[in-house]
Amino acid sequence: MTVLTGAPALDVDGLSVDIRTPAGTVRAVDGVSFGARSGRTLALLGESGCGKSLTAQALVGLLEPVASVAGGAVRLGDTDLVTAGRSVRRRLAGPGLAIVFQDALTALNPVYTVGTQLAEPFRIHQGMSRKAARAEAVRLMARVGIPSPETRVDAYPHQFSGGMRQRLLIAMAVALNPAVLLADEPTTALDVTVQAQIMQLLRELRTERNMAVVLITHDLALVAEEADDVVVMYAGTVVEAGPVAEVFAHPHHPYTRGLLDSVPAGTPKGTELASIGGSPPELHKIPASCVYQDRCPLVRERCRAERPAVRSSGERRVACHFAEELGFEGAIA
Template sequence: MTTTAVPSPPRADTPALDVEGLCVDLTTHAGRVRAVDGVSFSVHRGRTLALLGESGCGKSMTALSVVGLLDPAADVTGGAIRVRGNDTLRMSPTERRKLAGPVLSIVFQDALTALNPVQPVGRQIGEPFRIHQGLSRRQAQEKAIELMTRVGIPEPRQRARAYPHQFSGGMRQRLLIAMAVALNPDVLIADEPTTALDTTVQAQIMRLLRDLQDERDMAVVLITHDLAVVAQRADDVVVMYAGTVVENGPVRDVFADPRHPYTRGLLDSVPEHAVRGRPLPAVPGSPPELSAVPSGCVFQDRCPLVHERCIQERPPLRPLGDKRSAACHISEELPHA
């Protein structure tokens, strides 16, 4: 079997992943709706960018668009997704498949669903080496055992013959991570990688991802709604709401002084801000249905500072200096934290 060619690595100043104006439409019972609307961000090797927001804001849809795994009901209708400087949306399906593993990889939140239940885990982890590097089954098995050792699977040679259901949730997540990093990708997308794991195991998984990123100089896109994980793990953050980007910038700056009411609402909802005897703080209301996103500011129905202009005109994502942007008509008027 011959190895497959992938685009050459880019110059050092080229982002590992550059998403520009991404739009995704979704077919629903109510007709076609816009699930992702003009999303842009970039991340360089060695850095972590977090996509942050409530469930249904478009984070996972964005991630699936990047790796080319959208549901048949969804279509990318605009924008560009560049890896190694090449727009994957202009590639043929065969060319895009060549990127899966050596260039782009993803860790899903549901390991039991993502793993094949009827194949031993060693064979699954070794498969990328057979497809992309032409290794024999025995050679691929040895590579799988090496990876299982690296991600902390005990007795890897024996357990390589086991099936996914024979592992705990945390161990299955480690197996998924082993598969994702097998071919040293430029970009690793981690979609809620610690969902349904207890706190101790969550910390272990996030530490493993950090160590592997440092070893392999990967760019990481972290999909999450966990503010603590973003604060601890990410360099930059993109805050999404109703399929749009409402604020972005370095995590330290955005969390210290949010310039969008939604970002401020999320940060104020952290339990440490709670007062004994009073209800937990929360952003009032819920995100709009995709079929009923307002024509003005997407956050207007939940915003405590809504103006007439917010109802009539959608605010663009405007630069605020220091690599920050916010989509708010009154961002500069908000009181500073």
């Protein structure tokens, strides 16, 4: 196993996010930690509602008014984004950290041409003239595979297909060569062929620009194909993390194993598909002890009494009292 050295481009340490509800404040993201490294793709993986997208919104400072960061640090280089002021965040939005949203039609402004929107980062951050910024917009459109960019630069978002709009979003995100690119379900609602093209584009841009990419998804096949490292989330917490090849070959948390066992590949016709019984806990019912206890086949009294500490072994991390029964050997981090 290769042990990575050097500081990650993005270092998330103990990030917690609270949401204010009529029934009281709930902890939606609880102590999430991971590091995204330049030239590599790290996947945040888990079921819908596990806190993946909320984590991404917290990283880029786009939380809804009812949500707020309750603790932790998010270091982008030497800057902690949690404590940084608005002006610092604005300066780093683009050259430091950028995001690609899953719904391109709502992420793009329908009343401005795509050329105007693509040119905006160059005018704001680099002080380019309107003409120079427009030329950069055309160049970006060509780079992400938009046909005839010189003539389509004055078109509006609704005049592009879903796949082309997603390419435009990616172009906007990478315009200023960000150190870290967050991709939140970037292939949602696209057909399989277009999905493959979008992911190929992200791979090429990651290599060209040596970006760290954080891929947010619930698609295990996509993670296996595209990511180098994976962070498995459940009920707002990290339950397992490590290199994708190792985690998928030898999962050490019952939730990770349940996800992988649920993949129908190789299941004989007529055989009942494996699944994880039950549902994730509601936010106001997340237990203070093990968050997975109600669905776990290994659950015991200790699981209901205390939350498992994170244990580490090289690049692998797991939060389970009985991970050794799944082959894990590691010490408390």
